[in-house]
Amino acid sequence: MKLSVAISALALLAAAPAGIAATVPEGTKLAANQSYTFWLLDAIKSMDPQINTDVEGSDILRNLFEGLYNEGPKGELVPGVATGFDLSDDKTVYTFHLRPEAKWSDGKPVTAQDFVYAWRRLADPKTASEYAWYMELMQVKNAAAITAGEKPVEELGVKAVDDHTLEVTIETPLPYFPQMLVHGSTFPVREDVIAKYGQDWTKPGNLVGNGAYVLSQHLLGERIEMDKAPTYWDAEHTVMTHLTALTINDKNAALTRYLAGELDRVEIPAGQYPRLAKEYPDQAKSTPYSCSYTYLVNLSDKGPEALKDVRVRKALSYAINRDVIVDNVLQGGQKPAYNWTHWATAGFKMPDIDYAHWTQKERTEKAKELLAEAGYGPDHPLKLTLNYNTSDDHKKIAIAVQQFWKPLGVALTLNNMEWKVHTDKMQNQDFDLARYAWCGDYNEASTYLDFFTSYSGHNNGKFLNADYDRIMKESKTATDPQPLYTEAEQILADQMPLLPIYHYAKVDMVKADIKGLPTENVMQTWYGKDLFRVAP
Amino acid sequence: MIVYILKRLAIAIPTLLLLIVLSFLLMHAAPGGPFTQERGLPPEVLANLNAKYGLDQPLWRQIVSYVWGIVSAFDFGPSFVYKDRSVNDIIAQGFPVTLTYGFLSFIVAVVVGVTLGTIAAVRHNTVIDYFAVGLSIGAQVLPNFVMAPILVLVFTLALHWLPGGGWRFNDPHFWVMPVIALSTSYMASIARIMRSSMLEVLTSNHIRTARAKGLSGLRIVLRHALKPALLPVISYLGPAFVAMITGSVIVDIYFSTGGIGKAFVDSALNRDYAVMMGITILVGALTILFNLVVDIIYGWIDPKIRY
Numbered sequence: 001m002k003l004s005v006a007i008s009a010l011a012l013l014a015a016a017p018a019g020i021a022a023t024v025p026e027g028t029k030l031a032a033n034q035s036y037t038f039w040l041l042d043a044i045k046s047m048d049p050q051i052n053t054d055v056e057g058s059d060i061l062r063n064l065f066e067g068l069y070n071e072g073p074k075g076e077l078v079p080g081v082a083t084g085f086d087l088s089d090d091k092t093v094y095t096f097h098l099r100p101e102a103k104w105s106d107g108k109p110v111t112a113q114d115f116v117y118a119w120r121r122l123a124d125p126k127t128a129s130e131y132a133w134y135m136e137l138m139q140v141k142n143a144a145a146i147t148a149g150e151k152p153v154e155e156l157g158v159k160a161v162d163d164h165t166l167e168v169t170i171e172t173p174l175p176y177f178p179q180m181l182v183h184g185s186t187f188p189v190r191e192d193v194i195a196k197y198g199q200d201w202t203k204p205g206n207l208v209g210n211g212a213y214v215l216s217q218h219l220l221g222e223r224i225e226m227d228k229a230p231t232y233w234d235a236e237h238t239v240m241t242h243l244t245a246l247t248i249n250d251k252n253a254a255l256t257r258y259l260a261g262e263l264d265r266v267e268i269p270a271g272q273y274p275r276l277a278k279e280y281p282d283q284a285k286s287t288p289y290s291c292s293y294t295y296l297v298n299l300s301d302k303g304p305e306a307l308k309d310v311r312v313r314k315a316l317s318y319a320i321n322r323d324v325i326v327d328n329v330l331q332g333g334q335k336p337a338y339n340w341t342h343w344a345t346a347g348f349k350m351p352d353i354d355y356a357h358w359t360q361k362e363r364t365e366k367a368k369e370l371l372a373e374a375g376y377g378p379d380h381p382l383k384l385t386l387n388y389n390t391s392d393d394h395k396k397i398a399i400a401v402q403q404f405w406k407p408l409g410v411a412l413t414l415n416n417m418e419w420k421v422h423t424d425k426m427q428n429q430d431f432d433l434a435r436y437a438w439c440g441d442y443n444e445a446s447t448y449l450d451f452f453t454s455y456s457g458h459n460n461g462k463f464l465n466a467d468y469d470r471i472m473k474e475s476k477t478a479t480d481p482q483p484l485y486t487e488a489e490q491i492l493a494d495q496m497p498l499l500p501i502y503h504y505a506k507v508d509m510v511k512a513d514i515k516g517l518p519t520e521n522v523m524q525t526w527y528g529k530d531l532f533r534v535a536p
Numbered sequence: 537m538i539v540y541i542l543k544r545l546a547i548a549i550p551t552l553l554l555l556i557v558l559s560f561l562l563m564h565a566a567p568g569g570p571f572t573q574e575r576g577l578p579p580e581v582l583a584n585l586n587a588k589y590g591l592d593q594p595l596w597r598q599i600v601s602y603v604w605g606i607v608s609a610f611d612f613g614p615s616f617v618y619k620d621r622s623v624n625d626i627i628a629q630g631f632p633v634t635l636t637y638g639f640l641s642f643i644v645a646v647v648v649g650v651t652l653g654t655i656a657a658v659r660h661n662t663v664i665d666y667f668a669v670g671l672s673i674g675a676q677v678l679p680n681f682v683m684a685p686i687l688v689l690v691f692t693l694a695l696h697w698l699p700g701g702g703w704r705f706n707d708p709h710f711w712v713m714p715v716i717a718l719s720t721s722y723m724a725s726i727a728r729i730m731r732s733s734m735l736e737v738l739t740s741n742h743i744r745t746a747r748a749k750g751l752s753g754l755r756i757v758l759r760h761a762l763k764p765a766l767l768p769v770i771s772y773l774g775p776a777f778v779a780m781i782t783g784s785v786i787v788d789i790y791f792s793t794g795g796i797g798k799a800f801v802d803s804a805l806n807r808d809y810a811v812m813m814g815i816t817i818l819v820g821a822l823t824i825l826f827n828l829v830v831d832i833i834y835g836w837i838d839p840k841i842r843y
Contacts, residue, residue: 042802043618043794045618045619046618046619046620047620051619051620053573125580125584126584128584128585128587128588128589129581130571130585132578132581132584133578136578147578147581147584149580149584199614199619199620199621199622200620202620203620219629219703220621220626220629220794220799221630221788221794221799222703222792222793222794223702223794246701246702246792247792247794248701248792249792249798250789250790252685253684253685253688253700253701253789253792256685256688256689256692256693256700257688257700257701259693260692260693260696260700262699262700419805420566420567420568420569420572420805420806420807421566421567421568423568423572423573424567424568424572425567
């Protein structure tokens with residue numbers, strides 16, 4: 001017997017019976033101009049779903065292409081090209097039913113073969129995608145071996161049963177597998193188009209997508225223009241007719257242009273949120289954003305001896321006054337962090353971390369005590385260096401931390417370096433402490449917690465803990481992994497392989513007449529098709 | 537003359553080759569590579585990438601095949617970071633932009649700078665001189681990363697006259713602020729060089745002779761003093777012209793022009809070896825070319841110089 005899964009989002013369909021694009025409340029008067037202009041910090045590196053690696057690139061991809069599922073305003077799954085799926089009893093075979101009315105921008109139907117081609121392309125060593133590991137993370141059968149060149153790409157666990165039925169086989173049950181399908185690297189692409197144009201297939205005029213918009217112009221580092229696609233299956237409910245993305249490399253310049261009316265949404269530079277919130281209460285917004293800011297500790301053989309003492313690591317963490325960093329440096333509604341996983345991650349239950357409840361005075365006292373026990377103090381200072389990549393905010397935070405640690409007898413040297421050098425040193429364990437931030441790939445705690453497993457490719461501080469590995473492995477097959485995640489966080493708090501500092505918030509100015517942007521989705525995933533502009 | 541030009545062009549080829557090899561080696565010596573990223577890549581993925589872009593080859597072979605690509609097909613290779621684009625694509629989009637605002641800035645800087653410098657010299661130690669000197673020093677000390685945001689605040693936010701950034705070839709409104717921001721400090725330098733050189737020329741023998749003949753002041757300046765006074769300005773203009781038409785990273789960042797000034801700096805930070813090499817060669821070739829142009833103009837202006 002196959003277990004039929006009706007996804008929770010179907011409830012949403014009741015509210016908007018015919019479609020799931022923009023849900024415009026009844027009686028809303030729409031503006032005549034339905035165009036939306038948003039901001040990009042950098043030039044888009046690629047518009048190829050299987051090549052893109054950036055968050056900003058994904059914002060563009062979600063409008064030009066559509067995967068099996070989309071995210072709704074609260075981060076819940078809503079049907080995209082798939083209308084639903086069946087799951088086998090052993091929870092390793094997903095059968096997706098594709099929407100027959102889904103079309104490419106040249107009018108051809110979107111088929112299961114398009115997905116098969118795209119997924120194989122992602123894993124294929126010939127594509128050399130920097131996101132090839134995502135297929136592996138999704139546990140798609142044979143993905144790892146194919147990327148390593150050990151198996152032919154045809155053996156990937158994905159198959160077109162017929163034009164509108166896609167069958168995916170995964171290695172082990174993965175409770176959050178459907179959640180991972182909203183990621184841009186899983187979007188379908190057209191084999192014939194790529195064969196015809198090669199590297200040039202993403203240029204305006206060549207690009208064939210299945211999203212709600214088509215690419216009309218792309219000037220690298222200047223602008224991207226997208227028009228509503230009449231071929232999109234839910235074009236009827238898509239209100240916004242035009243999207244423009246402007247690249248502005250300076251946040252302050254972007255804010256000025258927003259204030260001059262050239263943009264509908266920009267990020268607020270650090271420290272300016274209180275002023276803007278007072279001046280423009282209807283436009284300045286701070287919402288949780290799934291990224292976590294930390295100082296990584298080097299626990300490898302190359303790291304300093306002192307940091308191998310857990311008392312020292314704890315003392316360093318305790319002595320950081322996170323409230324000062326959040327309230328006086330960042331000032332944008334970020335939250336102090338005493339753990340790794342972002343607090344607003346779906347389903348995540350925060351462990352009871354002792355020092356989170358202490359006052360800063362208590363923490364600092366305890367820190368002094370622990371350091372003294374470990375043999376360090378003002379008379380016998382602990383010398384450490386902190387590496388951070390170039391940014392005003394990182395610098396301000398580093399200086400604050402240096403000051404917090406000074407009274408303890410910690411002499412911290414700040415080492416500012418360019419991003420690539422910083423990353424290179426981190427990946428070669430050439431650091432004492434290193435600034436780091438991680439952003440969730442999907443809305444579930446494992447995207448954070450997998451990081452500190454001994455077998456993770458990202459564990460640059462080389463934290464090795466058998467209990468931690470065991471818990472994380474167990475969580476992959478558990479019916480309810482959440483208690484295990486809480487347990488894993490507890491180990492991190494006890495062992496302190498990282499000094500958590502703050503959880504991100506997305507701090508933006510948004511024009512008051514723009515509606516439909518997510519306010520309760522910690523991933524901040526948005527779709528042009530959900531947006532609309534109300535009449536003044 | 538022709539022989540001289542041919543000789544210079546012949547020297548340019550080994551010079552460019554040396555430039556290519558040196559930049560190539562320096563770039564590869566910097567820590568990290570185009571695929572170093574926050575989430576360290578699994579070794580097999582990295583190996584696939586290096587194989588695809590030829591980075592698994594020994595360095596000398598990479599240099600040889602790179603140079604061969606340029607010589608045989610004028611192909612500067614694919615961008616390692618902007619993977620949908622070739623280096624030729626990136627330069628073809630960005631260079632016309634910087635060429636436009638750079639060339640306009642050059643005209644503005646030369647016309648205003650030379651005029652200001654000449655007037656200051658002729659009206660030496662008068663209010664006009666002080667004003668001109670003050671203006672050019674002011675323009676020199678106000679860096680363009682300060683001026684750019686001020687221009688936007690005034691012309692975009694307060695007056696609503698000009699767009700705050702972006703680029704359109706068919707709308708001069710988009711050109712105004714980049715040109716002001718880029719030309720100002722060059723204009724100031726030109727004015728100062730022009731003033732001191734003109735002062736020197738005005739005290740020379742042939743000007744005294746002209747005065748003795750009873751020529752009018754204006755005629756002396758335009759006909760007898762301007763040409764020799766321009767010599768030091770022209771030697772400054774060769775490299776300045778190249779620097780201006782290849783864009784300014786500050787202008788590109790503040791006015792989001794999509795020009796190659798920003799692309800150049802990005803390519804270095806991203807370790808986008810191919811793009812960085814492409815723009816380096818472009819700047820290098822232009823520098824060699826315009827130094828030659830300057831030398832030719834020298835010969836035309838100063839009859840004492842013979843090749």
